[in-house]
Amino acid sequence: MREGKGPHLLLRLYRKTIVIIVLLVLWWILPQFIESMYFPPLGVILAEFRRNIENGELLINLYTSLRVSIIGLAVAEVLGISIGALIGWFKRVDRYLNALFQVMRCTSILALLPLFVLLFGAGELSKIIIIAWATIFPTMINTAQGVRNLEPVLVRSARSMGVRGVGLFLKIILPSASPYILAGFRLSASISLLVLVAAEMLGAAHGLGLMINDASRNFQVTRMYVGMLTIMILGVVLNAALVWLERRLTVWQERAVSA
Amino acid sequence: MPESKEFQENACRIKAEDVGLVYHSKHRKNDPNAGSFRALQHVNISVGAGEFLSLVGPSGCGKSTFLYILSGLQRLSEGTAWINGTPITGPALDRGIIMQAYALFPWRTVRKNVEFGLEVKRISKKDRRAIAEQFIELVGLSEFADRYPYELSGGMKQRIAIARALAYDPDVLLMDEPFAAVDEQTRGLLHEELLRIWEKTNKTIIFVTHSIDESIFLADRVAVMTPCPGKIKEILQIDLPRPRTPAIKSSSEFGAYRNRVWQLLQNEGERTEEVITLDGRKHLSTVPQEVSI
Numbered sequence: 056m057r058e059g060k061g062p063h064l065l066l067r068l069y070r071k072t073i074v075i076i077v078l079l080v081l082w083w084i085l086p087q088f089i090e091s092m093y094f095p096p097l098g099v100i101l102a103e104f105r106r107n108i109e110n111g112e113l114l115i116n117l118y119t120s121l122r123v124s125i126i127g128l129a130v131a132e133v134l135g136i137s138i139g140a141l142i143g144w145f146k147r148v149d150r151y152l153n154a155l156f157q158v159m160r161c162t163s164i165l166a167l168l169p170l171f172v173l174l175f176g177a178g179e180l181s182k183i184i185i186i187a188w189a190t191i192f193p194t195m196i197n198t199a200q201g202v203r204n205l206e207p208v209l210v211r212s213a214r215s216m217g218v219r220g221v222g223l224f225l226k227i228i229l230p231s232a233s234p235y236i237l238a239g240f241r242l243s244a245s246i247s248l249l250v251l252v253a254a255e256m257l258g259a260a261h262g263l264g265l266m267i268n269d270a271s272r273n274f275q276v277t278r279m280y281v282g283m284l285t286i287m288i289l290g291v292v293l294n295a296a297l298v299w300l301e302r303r304l305t306v307w308q309e310r311a312v313s314a
Numbered sequence: 315m316p317e318s319k320e321f322q323e324n325a326c327r328i329k330a331e332d333v334g335l336v337y338h339s340k341h342r343k344n345d346p347n348a349g350s351f352r353a354l355q356h357v358n359i360s361v362g363a364g365e366f367l368s369l370v371g372p373s374g375c376g377k378s379t380f381l382y383i384l385s386g387l388q389r390l391s392e393g394t395a396w397i398n399g400t401p402i403t404g405p406a407l408d409r410g411i412i413m414q415a416y417a418l419f420p421w422r423t424v425r426k427n428v429e430f431g432l433e434v435k436r437i438s439k440k441d442r443r444a445i446a447e448q449f450i451e452l453v454g455l456s457e458f459a460d461r462y463p464y465e466l467s468g469g470m471k472q473r474i475a476i477a478r479a480l481a482y483d484p485d486v487l488l489m490d491e492p493f494a495a496v497d498e499q500t501r502g503l504l505h506e507e508l509l510r511i512w513e514k515t516n517k518t519i520i521f522v523t524h525s526i527d528e529s530i531f532l533a534d535r536v537a538v539m540t541p542c543p544g545k546i547k548e549i550l551q552i553d554l555p556r557p558r559t560p561a562i563k564s565s566s567e568f569g570a571y572r573n574r575v576w577q578l579l580q581n582e583g584e585r586t587e588e589v590i591t592l593d594g595r596k597h598l599s600t601v602p603q604e605v606s607i
């Protein structure tokens with residue numbers, strides 16, 4: 056239905072991607088004339104990319120990174136949504152915890168990393184915790200905002216039908232705040248990748264961050280680009296998936312501007 | 315239905331005995347009304363099973379407040395309110411309230427909205443669907459069952475709100491100015507539809523409105539409320555034949571009832587006045603007055 060209006064699908068696809076395609080082509084061609092070791096042509100990088108897939112290095116790094124960030128993110132979402140809902144619902148909880156959360160939120164995550172490494176070792180646990188720490192805030196703040204914006208008349212209406220407690224949370228508060236929660240989730244997810252890579256650069260057994268850092272230190276420039284490219288693709292795919300999910304789950308919302 | 319007018323004690327659905335309510339506003343600086351505000355005092359009424367009662371009165375006289383008390387959403391300060399002989403202590407599925415504002419859940423389709431109370435009642439998925447279907451059809455919106463509320467007009471939303479309240483089969487329907495936001499013509503249609511549904515389902519209905527005509531046209535009895543503090547000034551028996559058609563509004567009996575209600579509202583000193591809004595509708599409104607607490 057939505058496709059009915061506006062330019063043809065192919066034309067829109069063209070508009071969206073043409074600039075990127077041109078840049079990629081330039082990346083393919085230009086380095087062949089410059090011949091700088093810092094800028095290998097895209098073709099060379101893709102060959103290395105393929106080699107890295109075949110020898111399994113890329114997969115183990117990708118797998119490690121994904122696992123760590125997904126676990127950290129999952130922990131953050133569960134805690135963030137619960138605490139956020141409490142903050143949004145109970146003014147008192149907000150009053151007592153607000154300052155603490157502001158302090159926590161404003162402290163650079165990487166500044167805290169050494170402490171986490173001391174406490175939880177240099178392994179995956181400290182990375183999971185640092186990711187949870189970094190990603191909990193967008194979800195928490197958004198959830199709280201969503202709950203605050205809840206229409207009182209909807210709560211009243213549900214209560215008039217005998218809904219209370221957990222039922223009210225699951226049937227009314229959560230769905231009503233879901234657009235906010237999903238927006239927070241998308242933000243949290245992109246932050247999780249960001250923080251993960253940084254944390255892995257500071258030391259890890261496997262992971263994309265480690266791979267990039269290690270390659271760069273050993274002047275394996277092409278391998279370094281492979282790591283970067285992977286993260287780029289990961290970020291784009293993740294974002295697209297989350298945008299899609301958000302759309303799916305919020306079809307009930309009236310949109311001022313059609314997609 | 316003249317025989318249904320004599321309500322026996324055991325057929326009494328709703329009863330309010332000396333109901334009073336004081337709102338305690340939180341103290342705010344610069345707010346002269348901060349402190350407590352008496353919204354209702356000595357409200358006495360009993361409503362029979364299957365009766366259609368209208369509650370009419372100017373804005374701010376406590377109509378919504380009274381409905382909230384009956385629904386159990388608002389705890390009363392004085393007196394007792396009863397349903398089927400037991401005191402009302404909280405919300406329950408024996409009463410359905412249709413709010414002044416559209417209160418459909420925007421994240422649920424029409425069908426899912428109507429199923430809401432049935433979910434609370436833990437009715438099986440299959441039965442829920444069948445019952446919802448039936449009530450969506452009753453309000454004539456079958457083709458819209460899979461739409462979301464934002465895709466509906468105001469009148470349609472209120473019809474769905476009615477279907478939702480009817481679906482879980484409460485004894486009493488509490489309606490708070492349900493048709494205030496729809497145009498005159500649609501409102502006429504909705505009136506006839508509501509009366510048809512009422513006759514078919516045999517619910518007890520308490521219908522709150524600003525509109526004198528609406529209150530008389532629909533009801534068996536009209537309770538006239540006056541403000542400051544809110545109380546029921548008089549209850550008028552409406553002996554107009556049923557089924558009622560719009561033509562009845564131009565009859566002399568109807569005119570007499572209209573004048574009577576109007577007088578009751580006027581006698582409140584200078585407190586009420588008729589306000590004619592831009593769209594030509596008449597409303598009652600309280601004139602600004604000294605604060606009396």
Ligand SMILES: Nc1ncnc2c1ncn2[C@@H]1O[C@H](COP(=O)(O)OP(=O)(O)OP(=O)(O)O)[C@@H](O)[C@H]1O
Pocket residue numbers: 337338339351353372373374375376377378379380414524
């Ligand atoms: N939560 C509240 N706290 C304090 N005062 C309130 C509250 N709700 C309502 N009131 C006051 O109680 C009085 C009655 O309000 P209510 O909403 O019952 O009026 P109403 O008759 O339904 O008016 P309307 O026709 O405009 O809907 C009003 O003066 C209002 O200011």
Ligand SMILES: [Mg+2]
Pocket residue numbers: 377378379414490
């Ligand atoms: Mg009201």
